[in-house]
Amino acid sequence: MPISSLSPPRSGLVLVKNPHLDLMEEDILYHLDLGTKTHNLPAMFGDIKFVCVGGSPNRMRAFAQFMHRELGLAGDGEDVADICAGSDRYAMYRAGPVLSISHGMGIPSISIMLHELIKLLHHAKCRDVTIIRIGTSGGLGIKAGSVVITDTAVDSSFQPRFEQVVLGDVVVRSTELDKDLAEELLACSREIPDFPTLIGHTMCTYDFYEGQGRLDGALCSFSSEKKLEYLRRAYDAGVRNIEMESTAFAALCGLCGLKAAVVCVTLLDRLEGDQIRASHEVLWEYQQRPQRLIAALIRKRLGLGPALLPAD
Amino acid sequence: MPISSLSPPRSGLVLVKNPHLDLMEEDILYHLDLGTKTHNLPAMFGDIKFVCVGGSPNRMRAFAQFMHRELGLAGDGEDVADICAGSDRYAMYRAGPVLSISHGMGIPSISIMLHELIKLLHHAKCRDVTIIRIGTSGGLGIKAGSVVITDTAVDSSFQPRFEQVVLGDVVVRSTELDKDLAEELLACSREIPDFPTLIGHTMCTYDFYEGQGRLDGALCSFSSEKKLEYLRRAYDAGVRNIEMESTAFAALCGLCGLKAAVVCVTLLDRLEGDQIRASHEVLWEYQQRPQRLIAALIRKRLGLGPALLPAD
Numbered sequence: 001m002p003i004s005s006l007s008p009p010r011s012g013l014v015l016v017k018n019p020h021l022d023l024m025e026e027d028i029l030y031h032l033d034l035g036t037k038t039h040n041l042p043a044m045f046g047d048i049k050f051v052c053v054g055g056s057p058n059r060m061r062a063f064a065q066f067m068h069r070e071l072g073l074a075g076d077g078e079d080v081a082d083i084c085a086g087s088d089r090y091a092m093y094r095a096g097p098v099l100s101i102s103h104g105m106g107i108p109s110i111s112i113m114l115h116e117l118i119k120l121l122h123h124a125k126c127r128d129v130t131i132i133r134i135g136t137s138g139g140l141g142i143k144a145g146s147v148v149i150t151d152t153a154v155d156s157s158f159q160p161r162f163e164q165v166v167l168g169d170v171v172v173r174s175t176e177l178d179k180d181l182a183e184e185l186l187a188c189s190r191e192i193p194d195f196p197t198l199i200g201h202t203m204c205t206y207d208f209y210e211g212q213g214r215l216d217g218a219l220c221s222f223s224s225e226k227k228l229e230y231l232r233r234a235y236d237a238g239v240r241n242i243e244m245e246s247t248a249f250a251a252l253c254g255l256c257g258l259k260a261a262v263v264c265v266t267l268l269d270r271l272e273g274d275q276i277r278a279s280h281e282v283l284w285e286y287q288q289r290p291q292r293l294i295a296a297l298i299r300k301r302l303g304l305g306p307a308l309l310p311a312d
Numbered sequence: 313m314p315i316s317s318l319s320p321p322r323s324g325l326v327l328v329k330n331p332h333l334d335l336m337e338e339d340i341l342y343h344l345d346l347g348t349k350t351h352n353l354p355a356m357f358g359d360i361k362f363v364c365v366g367g368s369p370n371r372m373r374a375f376a377q378f379m380h381r382e383l384g385l386a387g388d389g390e391d392v393a394d395i396c397a398g399s400d401r402y403a404m405y406r407a408g409p410v411l412s413i414s415h416g417m418g419i420p421s422i423s424i425m426l427h428e429l430i431k432l433l434h435h436a437k438c439r440d441v442t443i444i445r446i447g448t449s450g451g452l453g454i455k456a457g458s459v460v461i462t463d464t465a466v467d468s469s470f471q472p473r474f475e476q477v478v479l480g481d482v483v484v485r486s487t488e489l490d491k492d493l494a495e496e497l498l499a500c501s502r503e504i505p506d507f508p509t510l511i512g513h514t515m516c517t518y519d520f521y522e523g524q525g526r527l528d529g530a531l532c533s534f535s536s537e538k539k540l541e542y543l544r545r546a547y548d549a550g551v552r553n554i555e556m557e558s559t560a561f562a563a564l565c566g567l568c569g570l571k572a573a574v575v576c577v578t579l580l581d582r583l584e585g586d587q588i589r590a591s592h593e594v595l596w597e598y599q600q601r602p603q604r605l606i607a608a609l610i611r612k613r614l615g616l617g618p619a620l621l622p623a624d
Contacts (some may be wrong), residue, residue, distance in 0.1 A: 118530035146497025
């Protein structure tokens with residue numbers, strides 16, 4: 001039963017590629033604290049059209065509150081409830097047709113969340129779902145605060161692939177993202193002149209320090225010159241930012257027929273340093289930039305016109 | 313500048329193996345929201361002797377509260393403060409000489425925390441620190457609720473190694489843990505007769521579903537027979553439980569001269585199933601078992617006699 005990458009199904013439904021699921025009487029989505037017998041998933045989630053995921057639970061709550069206002073929903077949205085409150089592994093909020101979920105840091109953490117989210121969308125019979133990761137990243141040769149829309153997620157050898165271990169063997173998967181969605185996002189960015197947005201490759205690593213060539217970890221065995229040589233090779237290969245989830249995100253969403261994008265703000269230029277030195281206030285404003293871009297896309301898709309409010 | 317595995321230094325200090333650190337005027341421990349200029353790290357942490365780490369922030373808060381009572385500290389310990397409250401990436405609490413920190417799920421997430429924790433212990437000039445991961449895991453051929461003390465952390469090919477990518481190249485590291493500490497923990501377990509504790513290998517994977525041979529993820533390309541064949545091979549290689557952090561934890565702590573142990577409770581027997589079906593109450597009691605074992609060790613080390621109270 002090999003798993004191949006396919007075009008999204010015409011039904012618009014999410015593709016779970018697991019013949020065993022149909023044989024299960026109950027499916028407990030353990031890390032989300034949800035399940036098919038304990039929750040009415042179609043009633044709770046059947047109308048979801050946009051799923052936004054990001055590392056930090058606080059940021060994803062702020063995004064749900066922001067979307068609540070952007071969509072003109074009743075109430076001020078400040079008391080948005082954590083749907084996964086019974087688990088402290090992830091946080092999940094909704095605002096109208098938008099689901100906002102935290103995924104923690106790194107490929108293993110996002111991978112657990114995505115397996116359970118994809119099953120949730122399947123059980124809820126959601127259709128035509130767009131999924132976007134809104135994250136933070138280190139930039140390469142671009143100004144801090146720039147927003148990068150990923151065209152291709154690449155690994156630490158700058159290759160567009162994700163290596164998944166299955167029963168001890170390595171399976172190589174494509175990390176293609178939806179090209180039309182990336183272009184649509186770029187078009188939306190032209191309506192937001194107060195920060196630069198660009199399309200580029202995103203490099204995904206398994207850690208923040210040695211894996212990203214930082215000189216400031218507890219361990220460092222290389223020189224500043226070797227670091228810069230590696231980062232310049234990444235730049236020459238088209239990499240414009242570095243984070244820790246995009247290859248697994250692209251591979252899993254692609255295999256399950258979800259139209260997916262990755263939009264990350266850069267917190268610093270890694271060609272200039274390693275430590276994140278900007279103030280909390282500056283970093284908080286940076287983190288709102290991908291949120292504002294995604295809000296513009298969602299408002300456009302829903303026919304609500306351009307966004308007017310800055311996030312807060 | 314190759315990094316080699318060494319015995320702990322006689323000074324008892326933590327070994328950071330990074331010549332660049334001495335040249336930095338300030339070290340911002342970004343994900344912990346601490347820093348050498350903003351915080352007096354020796355005053356805050358210089359007397360720490362035990363560091364306990366685990367995935368869930370709620371569980372690590374509960375552990376700090378439990379240790380507060382076990383150490384007979386003043387007050388009820390219920391209002392223990394999150395030292396990393398300015399960041400939602402990790403949570404950190406202290407009870408006397410015990411630091412309790414969450415690390416999220418998976419190798420990348422624990423790796424970021426450990427780099428910053430090890431630098432923190434270095435900046436604070438801590439001596440003779442023992443570090444223990446207290447986690448949850450899937451068991452192999454043992455009763456749910458059993459506690460496994462890891463003798464060797466192995467990868468998905470059952471090898472005692474951790475592959476770290478440095479500037480795009482793979483570096484292989486040892487995953488040895490402290491044998492004396494494992495034996496000391498086993499001796500402590502004999503004083504706690506109400507759950508089984510054993511020593512065994514722990515397999516560390518990069519995800520929870522396909523990487524651990526689960527049949528219940530969004531993707532599954534293998535049969536139940538192939539899954540069981542893989543898990544039985546793991547059992548025959550000495551693996552008694554499966555989790556997602558131990559190889560990186562063992563490698564990083566070993567290189568930095570920290571005496572380290574991994575103690576995980578098993579939430580189910582993977583030879584019998586994939587889904588975690590126990591009630592919240594049962595799971596909560598299971599999660600207290602490694603905490604009770606570690607409390608017994610710490611009380612013994614501090615000359616406080618055997619633990620009397622069950623955790624709550």
